[in-house]
């Protein structure tokens with residue numbers, strides 16, 4: 001083994017995939033309700049993505065941001081049009097980097113906008129914003145701030161509720177960052193009225209509202225952004241995961257075009273390959289949404305989960321989440337790791353979120369047959385618990 005010891009891995013590896021099915025080296029099929037932790041929005045071997053990769057890679061992969069990059073400009077415009085308001089985009093390679101950009105933008109905003117510099121960024125308990133030192137510190141869970149990595153970056157705090165956030169806004173606060181559906185913190189959707197109240201309060205005080213849509217964005221909840229469900233237009237939105245359909249890309253988009261050359265950058269960020277594939281991914285997802293296909297998948301997947309909840313009431317307490325970002329919260333004492341292992345044995349891939357939630361992030365175009373087979377297998381696994 002020549003890998004750093006950063007992941008506990010299941011004892012399986014895959015060699016290829018088709019639609020929402022992965023295959024191991026013995027040719028065994030696994031139904032995928034995890035999509036590479038929310039990345040493979042269009043499943044595996046999607047022809048449109050493959051074509052975009054082949055077309056772009058046979059012309060140009062990368063030039064650097066010292067020169068104009070047409071698909072990058074196109075992608076920035078596409079995101080702004082999908083949002084329905086003017087935004088300016090910065091492209092990078094991951095969710096943590098997208099949030100780093102948002103943090104720097106908020107710090108610059110806090111410096112320039114107010115007579116006295118503002119630097120504080122507030123987040124919510126149970127949030128997750130990434131693994132870099134800054135995004136770790138912004139993550140509202142103490143277990144992510146162990147002493148071994150100290151000292152951390154100053155200027156971040158987190159509170160349990162939106163009400164507490166509002167009460168603790170001060171003349172130091174530059175921004176508030178929230179996940180509208182908490183991805184690693186138990187698949188918890190925030191309350192609509194509370195989010196609206198926060199948005200109004202922040203706008204009044206000219207404090208930036210940043211939504212981290214790294215996991216819940218890109219149609220995962222049924223809308224291009226979860227913010228649409230909440231009727232808000234955040235100052236800053238961050239994306240990654242589903243945006244590249246499997247190719248790594250992150251984006252930070254903002255209403256505020258305040259960076260000047262030298263403030264921020266990324267060698268790979270927004271290169272020809274990543275942005276060409278992201279354009280193809282968004283175009284296809286928009287088409288599927290318009291045809292009603294994503295909403296159909298959401299309805300069907302939710303029905304299956306409701307049935308599981310009814311039939312396995314001794315294991316699960318409730319269903320949580322939005323769209324195709326879903327959780328089954330387990331009852332006290334249920335061994336989630338065991339459920340995941342049993343599910344793997346039955347050849348269906350599921351995730352966990354937080355301490356007690358089984359998490360489902362299937363490809364957004366999973367077929368009815370794949371879904372049925374996956375849930376049949378999950379039932380077999382749950383019966384063995």
Ligand SMILES: Cc1ncc(COP(=O)(O)O)c(C=O)c1O
Pocket residue numbers: 093094095096097099128129130131179183184212213214215216240241
């Ligand atoms: C909401 C959220 N923000 C940020 C991140 C970090 O993204 P990445 O792993 O691409 O850096 C994640 C990853 O799970 C996430 O779910």
